[in-house]
Amino acid sequence: MATGRSGGRVRLQDVATLAGVSMKTVSNVVHDYEHVSERMRERVQAAIDELGYRPNLTARRLATGRTGMLALAIPEMDQPYFAEIARCVGEEAGRRGYRIIVEQTLNDVEAERAVIRDREEGLVDGVIFHPARIDTLEIARLRPDTPLVLLGEAARPLTTDHVMIDNVRAAREATELLLATGRRRIAFLASVRTEIAESTHLRLLGYQEAMVGADIPLDPTLVIESEGFGIDDGVRALTAALDRGLAPEAVLCRDDLFGLAAMRALSSAGLRVPEDVSVLGWDDTSLARYATPALSSVSPDKRAIATSALDLLEDRMNGYDGIGRHLLAPYTIADRGTVARLVR
Amino acid sequence: MATGRSGGRVRLQDVATLAGVSMKTVSNVVHDYEHVSERMRERVQAAIDELGYRPNLTARRLATGRTGMLALAIPEMDQPYFAEIARCVGEEAGRRGYRIIVEQTLNDVEAERAVIRDREEGLVDGVIFHPARIDTLEIARLRPDTPLVLLGEAARPLTTDHVMIDNVRAAREATELLLATGRRRIAFLASVRTEIAESTHLRLLGYQEAMVGADIPLDPTLVIESEGFGIDDGVRALTAALDRGLAPEAVLCRDDLFGLAAMRALSSAGLRVPEDVSVLGWDDTSLARYATPALSSVSPDKRAIATSALDLLEDRMNGYDGIGRHLLAPYTIADRGTVARLVR
DNA sequence: CTGAAAGCGCTAACAA
């Protein structure tokens, strides 16, 4: 049983002394170094067990210069999309021998600046960062000196590695899917008035491309405007549009939350989903999977995003110092219960 | 190779040299030590700025023995309840000057053991741990030497600090709320066949207390059994019960996911929520808030849980070494759209 | 008020 000096921690030297060997030898068995005689190994291991020795990771870090930790900076951990990304990054990082520090920027510009400026100094080997407020220019200017990979649509400086999905193309395909089910009056929920980010813009673009491609004249009233990002904002926006006489056959939503908002507004208006109106969400979060009916949703491959980001990051950590690589992660359209062929 | 310093190659000594002072003086300035002459401070600061010096946190740690980091170990980051807890803990920890490492145990026993055994050795100042698989006995046996606070119902050894809500009482009150709306045939969704954890048990107990307290004989067919924790398991279980002729007037659910399952099963069966059947979830996660109708749910005060856990932990980190304190965090019952008075 | 030097615990050359 471990009867270590309760209070003071057991050090490598203590083990060495007890085993009657040098620190190097102890270190060798701790690291499973091959060339250690069986007898030696046993003796040292016995001392380790007896003292209950655990290497001090901070000291190891100082000595090696590697921390074995990565930072993942996201706006909010409890937003389903980010929570799911965090899980994937965490799992994949663990597989590669890293641990992650999750940093919430809470949509604060200063917090975001801090992420790439100095928050992680000497603490982590690399940073995966999904910005929400900071833009391309500023990131390029801040030039972080810790390896960095960006996620999402908000910022993509040429100098920095970056992973996202092709939002325009995904939106186009999503719209085409809706068109293929015989729906022509497709609304977009929503263009957010206060939006700084880029994602809605790209998705709207793809939507418009598809409409134009199908020879459907763009009808600006179909692009609904919302006051904010909350579910209530979405419900209000769509309800108002419905009241105004908008009669969409489908609604393409900028995210799953607006997908739920659409379902709520439509059902209040006495419209059935998907019989009367199809609804398509975006991000394929738990929100979509657990809705009733389950919400069809554009589904970025979160595992692939995590893997790609980590690949790029490890590259940088291994010394790659070239121009930024920009990867497009795959996506699918998860077809669940809210998209159906229009029957009259 | 170039794995050396992943950040500030500028060291304290470099600043000292440039400013023509000793390391101690630079350190004093960095730490805003009071007794430094204004002239000195300016001179040093200029050097710091010129070189872009950032202290190496790992080195600081080794020297001080404090890491300024806390570990939060939870089963899965993307389960809404845990994601929300993580957010609260993260925010509150940040307020107190700590950063957190989020550790996913992914419901793996070994991973859970590692958490309290050695995963965090010398890495963090304390650990907040929500176990799922490990039990009271084992934690007591493992005796971690890093300050530890436990969350949840799975394990509560007398030796260790612990925060949870009073599940029995909350379940009793939840059931009483349902009873107060005129519902007498109240089902419980669900007792999970493979369950190891304790929470369902406690909630079921509170439910039974309330029923008995209202002089309603316990009907075992009202306690539905599910094969697993997934939404489909819940839907199947309730659907089967409904098919069997069970006609509940309300369903108390072990968590929000089963709340959604109930809503799904009931609506498939042509029953209206809450007119025909009331549904009450548990955890008050985004799942509940974003459902349509929004799911009423037992709502643990997650912010209070985070605050209490951090209080206890800081106590320990400051040397408190007494017996385990066991705190009950407050909760409310968030009354949304799925509980209503029964009208016939 | 400032400087010199001894660690913090571990790693990794270099020796033996």
Added chain:
DNA sequence: TTGTTAGCGCTTTCAG
């Protein structure tokens, strides 16, 4: 195969 020792970058007595 094992031992010696010089750092890693910062903090912190203890002098000056």
